[in-house]
Amino acid sequence: MTKIRVTKFYDFEMAHALWNYDGLCKNIHGHSYKLYVTVIGEPIDDENNLKNGMVIDFSDLKSIVKDQIVDKFDHSFVVYKNAPHKKLLELNEMYARHHVVDFQPTCENLVVHFVNIIRSLLPEGVKLKNVKLYETASSSAEWDADDN
Amino acid sequence: MTKIRVTKFYDFEMAHALWNYDGLCKNIHGHSYKLYVTVIGEPIDDENNLKNGMVIDFSDLKSIVKDQIVDKFDHSFVVYKNAPHKKLLELNEMYARHHVVDFQPTCENLVVHFVNIIRSLLPEGVKLKNVKLYETASSSAEWDADDN
Amino acid sequence: MTKIRVTKFYDFEMAHALWNYDGLCKNIHGHSYKLYVTVIGEPIDDENNLKNGMVIDFSDLKSIVKDQIVDKFDHSFVVYKNAPHKKLLELNEMYARHHVVDFQPTCENLVVHFVNIIRSLLPEGVKLKNVKLYETASSSAEWDADDN
Amino acid sequence: MTKIRVTKFYDFEMAHALWNYDGLCKNIHGHSYKLYVTVIGEPIDDENNLKNGMVIDFSDLKSIVKDQIVDKFDHSFVVYKNAPHKKLLELNEMYARHHVVDFQPTCENLVVHFVNIIRSLLPEGVKLKNVKLYETASSSAEWDADDN
Amino acid sequence: MTKIRVTKFYDFEMAHALWNYDGLCKNIHGHSYKLYVTVIGEPIDDENNLKNGMVIDFSDLKSIVKDQIVDKFDHSFVVYKNAPHKKLLELNEMYARHHVVDFQPTCENLVVHFVNIIRSLLPEGVKLKNVKLYETASSSAEWDADDN
Amino acid sequence: MTKIRVTKFYDFEMAHALWNYDGLCKNIHGHSYKLYVTVIGEPIDDENNLKNGMVIDFSDLKSIVKDQIVDKFDHSFVVYKNAPHKKLLELNEMYARHHVVDFQPTCENLVVHFVNIIRSLLPEGVKLKNVKLYETASSSAEWDADDN
Numbered sequence: 001m002t003k004i005r006v007t008k009f010y011d012f013e014m015a016h017a018l019w020n021y022d023g024l025c026k027n028i029h030g031h032s033y034k035l036y037v038t039v040i041g042e043p044i045d046d047e048n049n050l051k052n053g054m055v056i057d058f059s060d061l062k063s064i065v066k067d068q069i070v071d072k073f074d075h076s077f078v079v080y081k082n083a084p085h086k087k088l089l090e091l092n093e094m095y096a097r098h099h100v101v102d103f104q105p106t107c108e109n110l111v112v113h114f115v116n117i118i119r120s121l122l123p124e125g126v127k128l129k130n131v132k133l134y135e136t137a138s139s140s141a142e143w144d145a146d147d148n
Numbered sequence: 149m150t151k152i153r154v155t156k157f158y159d160f161e162m163a164h165a166l167w168n169y170d171g172l173c174k175n176i177h178g179h180s181y182k183l184y185v186t187v188i189g190e191p192i193d194d195e196n197n198l199k200n201g202m203v204i205d206f207s208d209l210k211s212i213v214k215d216q217i218v219d220k221f222d223h224s225f226v227v228y229k230n231a232p233h234k235k236l237l238e239l240n241e242m243y244a245r246h247h248v249v250d251f252q253p254t255c256e257n258l259v260v261h262f263v264n265i266i267r268s269l270l271p272e273g274v275k276l277k278n279v280k281l282y283e284t285a286s287s288s289a290e291w292d293a294d295d296n
Numbered sequence: 297m298t299k300i301r302v303t304k305f306y307d308f309e310m311a312h313a314l315w316n317y318d319g320l321c322k323n324i325h326g327h328s329y330k331l332y333v334t335v336i337g338e339p340i341d342d343e344n345n346l347k348n349g350m351v352i353d354f355s356d357l358k359s360i361v362k363d364q365i366v367d368k369f370d371h372s373f374v375v376y377k378n379a380p381h382k383k384l385l386e387l388n389e390m391y392a393r394h395h396v397v398d399f400q401p402t403c404e405n406l407v408v409h410f411v412n413i414i415r416s417l418l419p420e421g422v423k424l425k426n427v428k429l430y431e432t433a434s435s436s437a438e439w440d441a442d443d444n
Numbered sequence: 445m446t447k448i449r450v451t452k453f454y455d456f457e458m459a460h461a462l463w464n465y466d467g468l469c470k471n472i473h474g475h476s477y478k479l480y481v482t483v484i485g486e487p488i489d490d491e492n493n494l495k496n497g498m499v500i501d502f503s504d505l506k507s508i509v510k511d512q513i514v515d516k517f518d519h520s521f522v523v524y525k526n527a528p529h530k531k532l533l534e535l536n537e538m539y540a541r542h543h544v545v546d547f548q549p550t551c552e553n554l555v556v557h558f559v560n561i562i563r564s565l566l567p568e569g570v571k572l573k574n575v576k577l578y579e580t581a582s583s584s585a586e587w588d589a590d591d592n
Numbered sequence: 593m594t595k596i597r598v599t600k601f602y603d604f605e606m607a608h609a610l611w612n613y614d615g616l617c618k619n620i621h622g623h624s625y626k627l628y629v630t631v632i633g634e635p636i637d638d639e640n641n642l643k644n645g646m647v648i649d650f651s652d653l654k655s656i657v658k659d660q661i662v663d664k665f666d667h668s669f670v671v672y673k674n675a676p677h678k679k680l681l682e683l684n685e686m687y688a689r690h691h692v693v694d695f696q697p698t699c700e701n702l703v704v705h706f707v708n709i710i711r712s713l714l715p716e717g718v719k720l721k722n723v724k725l726y727e728t729a730s731s732s733a734e735w736d737a738d739d740n
Numbered sequence: 741m742t743k744i745r746v747t748k749f750y751d752f753e754m755a756h757a758l759w760n761y762d763g764l765c766k767n768i769h770g771h772s773y774k775l776y777v778t779v780i781g782e783p784i785d786d787e788n789n790l791k792n793g794m795v796i797d798f799s800d801l802k803s804i805v806k807d808q809i810v811d812k813f814d815h816s817f818v819v820y821k822n823a824p825h826k827k828l829l830e831l832n833e834m835y836a837r838h839h840v841v842d843f844q845p846t847c848e849n850l851v852v853h854f855v856n857i858i859r860s861l862l863p864e865g866v867k868l869k870n871v872k873l874y875e876t877a878s879s880s881a882e883w884d885a886d887d888n
Contacts, residue, residue: 004260004290005290006256007289009286011581014473015459015521016474020787025519027520028535030460031474038290043254053256076472079538087535091532094528105793135798136457137749138748143745147780151888152887159432161432162325163325163373175391176391177326180433201845205763206847223323225323232387242315243324244322245325298587317642348465348548349548349550351585399645402635431650434601435650438596447735450733607755617815620768621816621817622770623753623770624770666764682827686759686823689769
């Protein structure tokens with residue numbers, strides 16, 4: 001059988017800051033993140049299966065990532081646990097959606113975090129192949145199964 | 149010598165329907181399909197060759213795929229042989245350009261179909277590396293030589 | 297006060313056919329339609345208003361057009377009433393989502409149709425300024441309030 | 445003489461929060477803002493002028509907006525003066541680049557703010573025609589000279 | 593009747609140089625020019641007309657501009673008559689496609705040149721509304737009927 | 741540790757001509773080249789390192805390629821040493837920025853040239869993975885470490 005990769009695109013609007021960094025990104029700022037998730041598998045070859053001809057239904061792949069990543073990180077602020085994040089709690093409603101994470105929230109580390117989330121959610125027979133995250137229109141980080 | 153990948157982009161406007169499917173795609177609807185075809189080879193290193201420095205002339209790769217895929221599937225309707233396609237014949241001129249195919253016309257299966265067409269048309273020394281088909285701006289399927 | 301235009305983008309996947317036409321579009325085919333809706337008004341200047349600083353909440357403009365246009369025309373087939381559309385009824389489930397319209401479904405006429413739908417749905421103080429519909433990446437039709 | 449519009453594109457990465465708002469945007473979050481600035485004038489028709497054939501040198505229009513808007517708002521956090529912004533001061537280095545503004549930082553109000561900045565900086569004979577700001581890929585606000 | 597704008601997109605690959613200019617553009621260099629041509633008119637409302645529902649057939653608008661502009665300027669070099677262009681003649685086959693024009697080939701002047709060409713070619717009832725030319729992804733010049 | 745790919749995007753405006761070629765590209769013409777450079781490595785996992793969480797600082801990758809490729813090839817003319825390039829010298833200021841290269845300047849050969857430049861400039865622990873160059877919006881050439 002033929003192996004085929006299937007990719008879905010997502011975006012979300014998030015703020016972050018890099019703690020103890022020496023560039024502009026040390027300040028609270030934000031991005032329109034663009035996320036591409038690619039899985040690989042064999043298209044179902046069974047004309048009685050409602051998903052005949054699909055590796056995974058695009059709408060299933062859409063909801064897995066939407067529920068566990070996009071809806072959680074969209075319109076939120078992500079900050080490293082080592083940063084003075086407790087002071088942020090006083091901001092009340094401006095700080096209602098935030099993530100204190102145990103890694104510096106660079107584009108690279110966010111990709112690894114997303115890979116770990118997605119991998120546990122895929123149905124049998126479908127493997128994660130690639131996750132690519134654009135922080136800006138010209139900068140991206142990417143995890144690929146063949147590298148790891 | 150160095151191996152280089154060469155990619156051309158194509159698009160075409162096509163309708164389809166997924167027979168015996170449980171989502172919106174069971175209805176006749178359409179997409180502006182985007183197709184990327186990537187081949188791999190060594191650039192010609194011969195200054196007397198008119199194609200010096202090329203793996204394949206972009207315009208040759210363009211016409212191979214345009215003649216055999218784009219010009220045939222553009223402005224057409226693709227339907228699975230198991231669907232009630234004979235009733236469509238009564239639509240006369242609205243059904244002048246159609247393809248009854250022996251596979252469910254998902255994005256995945258269309259990619260495999262295109263791979264088989266293109267592979268037989270490439271000149272010696274040029275190998276098919278990747279075919280990627282976007283059904284919508286956020287959904288794509290992709291065949292890669294390294295997976296198969 | 298300053299007048300500001302606010303634009304939202306939508307897309308939907310639709311098939312159509314142009315009846316009694318002399319080009320490729322006479323066949324059933326489809327497009328990934330891209331729709332831009334622009335309204336104009338004065339941003340609310342009242343710090344007690346939850347919508348302070350907005351002409352219209354982006355999410356309100358999003359749902360008006362999503363409910364009345366995108367969700368209805370997405371994954372559907374649009375056909376002119378003068379075409380032999382009754383024969384399509386025999387396609388059963390492939391024809392579950394369709395629109396028999398009293399106009400040739402060109403990009404121009406679809407725009408006019410959408411303008412009439414949207415205009416009746418806008419809240420007071422917000423006027424429709426522009427509706428632009430892309431049939432393909434290189435072809436669009438556009439209604440503008442200043443032309444009419 | 446012919447009047448011609450000249451447009452430059454800019455982008456910047458900014459966080460904001462909408463104070464006293466009832467949607468997701470009340471939280472600190474961010475966007476990759478895309479900004480289009482359009483000016484209008486007559487191209488210089490003087491072959492001894494180094495800027496012959498230009499309304500304004502693209503690189504001059506680029507630096508005016510880069511210096512006064514992009515370089516200031518990029519990698520910063522913008523917040524309304526009525527929000528509890530003083531508590532943010534304790535964030536120290538994460539809060540080194542911020543703007544406390546006297547308006548709710550909606551896309552609409554940011555456009556008006558940018559219009560006021562740019563208008564004062566244009567050389568004689570060149571008028572501001574349009575400023576369009578994308579907050580996300582699908583949402584934008586726009587000021588146009590003909591509306592005001 | 594309703595007035596509708598219809599836009600087609602074109603691109604072409606051209607080199608130019610700005611004579612007697614004080615920036616980088618004085619050197620021979622090139623761009624992937626993107627051209628948008630917008631016309632305005634009333635869609636034909638006559639069900640016996642093959643072009644029913646159209647302001648102008650997209651494919652007619654495509655060929656007018658393709659024949660008279662794209663096919664002539666694509667893969668060519670444009671230079672001002674006051675530049676030392678006669679020395680270029682010695683380049684023989686590298687200089688087979690060139691245009692010596694009586695204006696500095698800035699983006700603004702090219703737009704005016706294209707406006708004059710297109711205006712004379714439109715069928716009755718169809719008026720030129722807007723011509724926009726991108727020299728780079730971030731720089732464009734635009735002629736609009738309402739400004740002139 | 742996890743290997744992550746990091747990609748930066750660049751563009752530049754360049755003219756070229758293919759000597760002794762049988763297509764349109766034999767003429768002096770130009771393109772808005774788009775360049776994607778991808779490196780691979782392990783994100784630094786050391787909270788005392790200012791670059792914690794990064795494979796390479798995006799701004800470092802940006803400046804390496806900008807200094808050695810973009811700033812040199814932007815607004816220049818590239819020509820094969822076998823072409824009659826000496827005649828070009830008489831063009832004086834129009835020929836101030838040019839590159840006489842010892843290869844036919846096809847998209848494929850330019851990619852190989854850029855690969856050789858970039859490889860020597862990367863810091864330890866960071867390897868070049870992929871270089872992709874778009875000559876036009878629909879044509880690209882690409883070097884990948886896994887192919888060579």
